[in-house]
Amino acid sequence: xxxxxxxxxILTLGALIVIAPFYMMVSYSFKSPxxxxxxxxxxxxxxxLMVDERCVQxxxxxxxxxxxxxxxxxxxxxxxxxxxxxxxxxxDCSMRPVVFNYSKAFTEAPLLRYLLNGVIVTASxxxxxxxxxxxxAYALAKLKFWGREAVxxxxxxxxxxxxxxxxxxxxxxxxxxGLTNTYAALVVPWTISVFGIFLMRQFFMTVPDDLIDAARMxxxxxxxxxxxxxxxxxxxxxxxxxxxxxVAHWNDYFWPRIVVTGNRDLFTPPLGLREFKGDGxxxxxxxxxxxxxxxxxxxxxxxxLAQKRFIEGITLSGMK
Amino acid sequence: xxxxxxxxxxxRFGETEVLKGVSLTIADGEFVSLVGPSGCGKSTLLRLIAGxxxxxxxxxxxxxxxxxxLRAADRDxxxxxxxxxxxxxxxxxxxxxxxxRMRRLNGRQRLPVVGRFLPGAxxxxxxxxxxxxxxxTTLEIDHLLDRKPGQLSGGQRxxxxxxxxxxxxxxxxxxxxxxxNLDAKLRIQTRVExxxxxxxxxxxxxxxxxxxxxxxxxxxxxxxxxxGKILQCAAPEEIYENPADIQVAEFIGAPKxxxxxxxVTSDGHVGLLGRQLPLxxxxxxxxxxxxxxxQALRLSGADAxxxxxxxxxxxxxxxxxxxxxxPGLENRVVMRAxxxxxxxxxxxxxxxxxxxxxxxxxxxxxxxRIRNVSVKTTPELAGAL
Numbered sequence: 001x002x003x004x005x006x007x008x009x010i011l012t013l014g015a016l017i018v019i020a021p022f023y024m025m026v027s028y029s030f031k032s033p034x035x036x037x038x039x040x041x042x043x044x045x046x047x048x049l050m051v052d053e054r055c056v057q058x059x060x061x062x063x064x065x066x067x068x069x070x071x072x073x074x075x076x077x078x079x080x081x082x083x084x085x086x087x088x089x090x091x092d093c094s095m096r097p098v099v100f101n102y103s104k105a106f107t108e109a110p111l112l113r114y115l116l117n118g119v120i121v122t123a124s125x126x127x128x129x130x131x132x133x134x135x136x137a138y139a140l141a142k143l144k145f146w147g148r149e150a151v152x153x154x155x156x157x158x159x160x161x162x163x164x165x166x167x168x169x170x171x172x173x174x175x176x177x178g179l180t181n182t183y184a185a186l187v188v189p190w191t192i193s194v195f196g197i198f199l200m201r202q203f204f205m206t207v208p209d210d211l212i213d214a215a216r217m218x219x220x221x222x223x224x225x226x227x228x229x230x231x232x233x234x235x236x237x238x239x240x241x242x243x244x245x246x247v248a249h250w251n252d253y254f255w256p257r258i259v260v261t262g263n264r265d266l267f268t269p270p271l272g273l274r275e276f277k278g279d280g281x282x283x284x285x286x287x288x289x290x291x292x293x294x295x296x297x298x299x300x301x302x303x304x305l306a307q308k309r310f311i312e313g314i315t316l317s318g319m320k
Numbered sequence: 321x322x323x324x325x326x327x328x329x330x331x332r333f334g335e336t337e338v339l340k341g342v343s344l345t346i347a348d349g350e351f352v353s354l355v356g357p358s359g360c361g362k363s364t365l366l367r368l369i370a371g372x373x374x375x376x377x378x379x380x381x382x383x384x385x386x387x388x389x390l391r392a393a394d395r396d397x398x399x400x401x402x403x404x405x406x407x408x409x410x411x412x413x414x415x416x417x418x419x420x421r422m423r424r425l426n427g428r429q430r431l432p433v434v435g436r437f438l439p440g441a442x443x444x445x446x447x448x449x450x451x452x453x454x455x456x457t458t459l460e461i462d463h464l465l466d467r468k469p470g471q472l473s474g475g476q477r478x479x480x481x482x483x484x485x486x487x488x489x490x491x492x493x494x495x496x497x498x499x500x501n502l503d504a505k506l507r508i509q510t511r512v513e514x515x516x517x518x519x520x521x522x523x524x525x526x527x528x529x530x531x532x533x534x535x536x537x538x539x540x541x542x543x544x545x546x547x548g549k550i551l552q553c554a555a556p557e558e559i560y561e562n563p564a565d566i567q568v569a570e571f572i573g574a575p576k577x578x579x580x581x582x583x584v585t586s587d588g589h590v591g592l593l594g595r596q597l598p599l600x601x602x603x604x605x606x607x608x609x610x611x612x613x614x615q616a617l618r619l620s621g622a623d624a625x626x627x628x629x630x631x632x633x634x635x636x637x638x639x640x641x642x643x644x645x646x647p648g649l650e651n652r653v654v655m656r657a658x659x660x661x662x663x664x665x666x667x668x669x670x671x672x673x674x675x676x677x678x679x680x681x682x683x684x685x686x687x688x689r690i691r692n693v694s695v696k697t698t699p700e701l702a703g704a705l
Contacts, residue, residue: 208403208405210402210403211407213372215418216372216391217397218418218419218422219419220393220422224422229407232410233408235409
């Protein structure tokens with residue numbers, strides 16, 4: 001064990017490099033803008049009360065409000081009343097940076113809507129991918145038909161095509177069909193996963209033929225075998241594939257950015273981050289990082305729940 | 321329950337011809353073993369009967385009906401696999417219930433969750449569960465119904481596989497080396513149980529095995545297969561005592577039969593190692609061989625027909641098998657002896673071996689049995705050996 005210290009050192013360094021951006025993300029989501037700019041306050045920041053300037057500006061009283069407020073401030077001039085009201089607003093708009101960042105994350109953009117979109121899109125993609133990949137993989141692994149090897153070679157070949165290479169033709173096709181700015185545009189291009197077919201096929205190869213023959217003797221047709229026998233035995237492989245698929249499409253920024261051009265109702269969570277881009281009017285790193293934290297949270301929770309299965313899945317597939 | 325008739329069936333996998341014209345008729349309620357060394361085509365034949373493979377030519381009839389083109393599911397046969405092939409994700413109860421569910425419930429009733437609330441599903445499911453319990457009780461696995469196959473021992477899995485096969489009362493049972501994954505003790509016990517099950521059900525059993533003991537002890541008839549052909553199909557006693565082919569004689573019987581080369585004179589007299597045997601063939605043969613089972617050999621004095629040195633002994637308790645190397649013979653001769661004779665059979669001892677020529681089996685140059693043998697039991701010839 002003692003002479004393995006250098007392995008652990010390298011692994012620790014690697015882990016630190018991987019964790020650093022997450023550390024920054026979570027830390028920034030706790031800090032005030034000043035602390036972020038100056039790079040101070042440790043992990044949690046000092047959590048001093050801060051004033052949301054925009055909130056104060058929005059509540060800047062106009063003449064009518066000052067007139068109606070006269071009853072609350074008897075015997076004071078309008079200027080005094082104005083000052084008092086601004087002071088009230090300042091108190092109301094003061095909050096801890098963590099509260100500021102996370103409330104902004106949810107109020108500045110319809111983040112819940114984006115999360116819902118993310119769920120709809122990733123779940124539909126995964127569901128249809130399974131619907132296509134499992135029967136295809138079963139046929140490639142267990143059925144004998146003319147040209148099977150050629151078809152499988154094509155599947156392997158498709159693994160080599162990067163998404164970005166076919167993005168433009170895909171976009172044009174969807175545009176011609178009038179499908180841009182729809183859920184279909186977000187889902188349809190991903191429904192056939194060659195990686196899924198390949199992964200499931202490799203798993204099905206390990207399922208003994210006797211099991212399939214037994215199912216045939218028991219009266220099952222080929223589709224019944226796929227859904228009633230192969231799918232349940234392939235749960236570990238399916239979970240591994242689920243995690244690859246869901247992580248990839250939940251985090252995907254590239255494709256939604258291309259096909260969702262105007263309609264904010266279709267934004268997926270990563271597109272939501274753009275809301276805090278803060279072009280001219282300063283940066284919103286705190287709320288942006290809070291949003292990012294909210295977005296990755298479901299994945300982290302899912303990973304922790306499925307951790308054991310996930311690792312099994314990776315060792316099983318031995319790839320990616 | 322049905323008669324099974326196989327007529328001139330061949331099967332090719334690419335260039336290799338696995339079955340070279342097999343014909344076999346199995347009567348209703350019969351227990352037929354297909355036995356042979358690995359690669360002889362016995363499992364392929366069983367899979368053809370099951371409908372898991374399609375024959376290249378020939379016909380298979382089940383109860384008089386040609387089953388060509390009929391799916392495995394529609395043939396009303398049950399199969400037990402060597403690996404048991406239980407569904408790993410289902411409990412024992414559900415494993416046994418699968419064949420019933422697939423046949424008695426329709427597609428909609430089989431849907432998960434919703435299915436059981438459809439009209440008729442509840443009653444069918446209750447009846448089906450009754451049958452499952454009954455099958456489980458028959459095989460004494462009713463206490464295991466809620467376990468998963470992964471939690472069972474090999475023997476228990478084997479019983480579940482049997483229960484799954486018998487639950488739906490099929491026309492015939494096909495068993496593909498069902499005992500080969502069990503340990504020796506359990507194998508003997510299960511052997512008896514399967515034979516009893518066959519008697520109780522009175523159903524047709526086709527049993528594939530490479531173990532001749534299993535075939536001998538369980539079957540009403542044995543079909544010995546080699547090189548894609550059935551060499552002989554007969555009752556176990558017949559196969560053992562009257563093999564039609566030298567390969568059958570060599571395959572059946574443990575320890576193996578002793579096969580010795582003999583000389584046949586032009587008038588049909590048979591000679592072994594230069595000594596004349598009291599046997600006579602109707603016509604001369606070249607390359608003829610003689611077979612003696614180990615129990616046809618007896619320990620005798622040094623002036624016996626065969627004399628050799630004890631090279632190895634195997635004491636089985638109730639009997640002793642001695643391997644004797646006889647000068648002039650390529651293979652050792654195996655002889656059965658009583659435990660009382662053990663002292664005379666120590667390693668390196670020179671012993672004489674007498675042969676019982678009435679139990680001799682003669683084969684021609686091609687390995688076919690020579691039936692037309694007359695045995696002379698004249699005193700002077702008997703004394704010569």
